[in-house]
Amino acid sequence: MDIIRFLNATEEIKSHLHSFILLKDGAVIAEGYHYPYEPEQVRLLHSGSKTFTAVAVGIATGEKRLTLEDKVIDFFPEYKDVEMDAKFPLMTVKHLLEMATGHSGDSLFTIADKENWIEAFIKAPLKNEPGTEFLYDSGATFMLSAIISKATGMSLEEYLKPRLFEPLEITDYEWDSKDGVTTGGWGLMIKPEDFAKLGMLFLNKGExxxxxxxxxxxxxxxxxxxxxxxxxxxxxxxxxxxxxQMWRGSENTYRADGAFGQFCVIAPDKNLVAVMTCEDADSQELLSAFYGNIVSKAKDSNLFANSDLQDELSRMLSNKSKPFVYDATTSYMERRVNEKVYTIRLTGKDMPITFDFRGSDLKISIGETQVIESSKVSFKKGVMDCEIAPVTFIKFFDRSNRRWKYAASHEWQNDETLVIHVYYTETAHRQQLELKFSEDAVEMRIISGLKKLLEANGALSSIPIAYKDILIYGTSS
Known part of the structure; x- marks a missing residue:
């Protein structure tokens, strides 16, 4: 069966598929969530957020609040006298939408360390005349959000609430902002089911x-x-x-596309919508598997003519939603380090860290705020204030003050080495905390799950973002 072959392919290519929803002819024909990810949990979309921003611009043009040919600078008269590139006054709303601003690189990396992002965008040098060449530019999407604020008197998030979120019955969502301006190009968190509603809106031509x-x-x-x-x-x-703010794809598809494999794919010729959320190192392999196994083979008739195949798919997706059960491991070190106070240096300051072993459970306390609870035999779920935070794509604008939902398990690799697996279930990401104990000291290595994936498929050297291990030493008092 084509859908089962696709799901098997995601395992083979290590896509770490966390959720999958497939709709045909407006009906859900496959849906599954890989434990510990759950359908009722919001998910960080990364650049999948951009498509929602473009929808806001589309609604605003329909309301005659702006046009595609409006000049960007005209929305910001307070900056008309700043020093800007001579080509900047040519930049339009359409140029922002199609990522043809003329910058030599993503302007977000130029503006994000500045106090005033709008002014910094306007002052940034341009390599090309706007509209002449594509170059992916998240700063352009932030500016679309700022333009919505100027044109409507509301933040992007406020503007979309009655015009998009409520009509799509999306009630559980969050979106980052900067100085009252919704970030636009990233930072939206919604449920996978609600991401699929965006796809259905496009498939149904705006209804x-x-x-x-x-x-x-x-x-x-x-x-x-x-x-x-x-x-x-x-x-x-x-x-x-x-x-x-959407990519074209194979088989006459198009998609909202977020980093690490957060996709909403629309296939109008086959009347299909699919949502995938992952921690994926090579999303081309994932998309190729989807197109090759599902889109290219989907007919006008129902994909599920055979009830036995339906049952097999149901069992497969159901098994992915069951809690993992591990063989418990132990070490004599549990008794020796239990409740002992170690001091580690983290985020530039000394912090206490303690380990409380109780049967198959473990509670790690770091500093005054962070607690990670874990289990040897399955996952413990909780919410944490992060001293150790999940990796974020935009490191200089992360959610460091946010409380993250997580699920954690642990195992002893040998008598001195404890490994804790932490899954940040609202994101694509996970971490390994590798702890090596001696009588009076602990060495903790924090390893990004994405780094491990990139290493596994040889892609790490081609990714322009460093995912280095964090190595921390501690001593007992």
Missing amino acids: FNGKRILDESWIELASSEQVATSNIEIREDWAQGYGF
Whole structure:
């Protein structure tokens, strides 16, 4: 069966698929969540957020609040006299939508360490005339959000609440902001099911449950190629062109696309919508498996003509949602280090760390705020204040003050080495905390799960972001 072959392929290519929803002809025909991820949990979309921002622009154009040809600088008269590139006054809303701003690199990496992001964007030098060449630019999406604020008097999140979130019956969501401006290009957290509703809105040409939310003409513009990407992208499904904050893909598909494999794929020819959330190191393999096993083989008839195959798929997806059960491991060190206070240096300051072993359970306390609870035989779930935080794509604008939901398990690799597996279940990410104990000292190595994936498939050297191990030493008092 094609869907089962796809799910098996995700295991083979180590895509670490956390959730999968497939709709055909408006009905859910496959849905599953890999434990410890759950359907009722919001998920950080990364750049999947961008498509929601473009929807806001589409709604605003329909309300005659702005046009695609409006000049960016005209929304910010307070900055008209700042020193800017001579080409900047040519930049339009459309150029921001299609990622053709003219910058030589993603402007977010230029503006994010500045106090005023809008001013920094306006003052950033341009390599090309706006509209001439594609270059992925998250700063451009932030500026779209800022323009929505200027044009409507509301933040992007406030503007979308009655116009998109409520009509799509999306009630559980969060979105980052900077100085009152929704980040736009990242930072949105919603449930996978609600991500699929965005796909259905596009598949139904701007309608949802019979209510028109977006003009059909906007859906056509946003989902079609507005700018070529083959000159800058070698991956097949990033070289098919770019619409308005959406990527074109194989098999006449298009998608909302977030880092590490957060996808909402729309296949209009097959009347399909699919949502995938993952921690994936090579998303081209994942998309190729999806297109090859599902999209290219989907017919107008139901994919599930055979009831035995339906039962097999149901069992497979159900098994992924069951708690893992591990063989318990132990060590004489549990008694020796139990409740002993070690001092480690973390985030520039000395902090106490203690380990409280109780049967198969473990509680780690770090400093005054962070507690990680874990189990040898399954997962413990909880919420933590992070001294040790999940990796974020934009390191200089992370959610360091946020409390993260997690699930954790632990095992002894040998008598001196304890490994704790921490899954940050609202994100794509996980960590390994590797602790080596001696009588009076502990060495803790924090390893990003993404780093391990990148190493496994040889891609680490091609990723322009460092995921170095964090090595911390501690001594007992």
